[in-house]
Amino acid sequence: MIELKERHCRPCKEGEKPLNSDQAAELKSLLLTPWHIKEHEMLTKEFVFENFKRAMAFVQEIGLIAEQENHHPAICIHYTRVEITLSTHDVGGLSENDFIVAAKIEDL
Amino acid sequence: MIELKERHCRPCKEGEKPLNSDQAAELKSLLLTPWHIKEHEMLTKEFVFENFKRAMAFVQEIGLIAEQENHHPAICIHYTRVEITLSTHDVGGLSENDFIVAAKIEDL
Numbered sequence: 001m002i003e004l005k006e007r008h009c010r011p012c013k014e015g016e017k018p019l020n021s022d023q024a025a026e027l028k029s030l031l032l033t034p035w036h037i038k039e040h041e042m043l044t045k046e047f048v049f050e051n052f053k054r055a056m057a058f059v060q061e062i063g064l065i066a067e068q069e070n071h072h073p074a075i076c077i078h079y080t081r082v083e084i085t086l087s088t089h090d091v092g093g094l095s096e097n098d099f100i101v102a103a104k105i106e107d108l
Numbered sequence: 109m110i111e112l113k114e115r116h117c118r119p120c121k122e123g124e125k126p127l128n129s130d131q132a133a134e135l136k137s138l139l140l141t142p143w144h145i146k147e148h149e150m151l152t153k154e155f156v157f158e159n160f161k162r163a164m165a166f167v168q169e170i171g172l173i174a175e176q177e178n179h180h181p182a183i184c185i186h187y188t189r190v191e192i193t194l195s196t197h198d199v200g201g202l203s204e205n206d207f208i209v210a211a212k213i214e215d216l
Contacts, residue, residue, distance in 0.1 A: 052180055056171040059185075063164040072160055076184040077167075 004030045004103035007096075009069040018093025027099040033106045041093040043086040043102055055082050058108065065104045071097045073105070112138045112211035115204075117177040126201025135207040141214045149201040151194040151210055163190050166216065173212045179205045181213070 004027070019027070024037055035045045049055040059075055059082060066072040074085040084105060086098035112135070127135070132145055143153045157163040167183055167190060174180040182193040192213060194206035 052171070052174065056168070060164070060168065063160070066160065072187045074184065074186045076182065078182045079180045 005107045007100045009071040009097040012090040018091040043098045047082045049080045113215045115208045117179040117205040120198040124199050126199040151206045155190045157188045
């Protein structure tokens with residue numbers, strides 16, 4: 001099986017359904033650090049840095065991943081805390097793409 | 109009077125109070141574009157860009173201002189939308205610093 005962080009996001013198919021709880025839990029178990037699933041449709045994690053500069057550098061790297069994968073997490077920066085929220089608008093919930101980007105982010 | 113965007117943030121004094129509504133409204137009137145005051149203690153604005161790359165470039169520039177002024181807005185990036193929230197933790201509400209950083213951001 002290809003590791004999550006080595007996979008690439010793919011465009012959603014017409015009418016594709018979001019992952020169900022079991023599918024989401026299974027993919028979540030492949031992540032190496034704790035992430036949270038909120039309201040069955042968002043994958044979130046907060047990262048804390050020693051200063052704002054490092055937080056901003058991290059955000060820039062996430063930006064590169066987001067562009068490479070054409071899958072863009074919501075990113076909130078509160079001084080040294082960076083909150084990431086992944087969700088797949090096209091399916092109205094979670095897709096494998098969210099977990100792939102999460103794996104690449106935690107690998108930074 | 110020195111234009112807001114030319115001023116610099118200063119450390120808050122011990123026991124400094126937040127701006128009252130009139131003081132905040134007066135400083136808000138010096139900003140060149142619409143900003144919103146939320147719950148008397150946050151100054152916010154949403155900026156929309158043509159793509160994610162431009163949104164991220166804007167965020168980086170805000171980061172530089174924040175570091176120069178040692179006053180850090182909360183920044184939320186939702187694809188092409190960037191939401192800025194300014195507030196001064198040390199006074200528990202708004203201070204002139206929030207308006208100075210807002211003026212520098214809208215000047216970008």
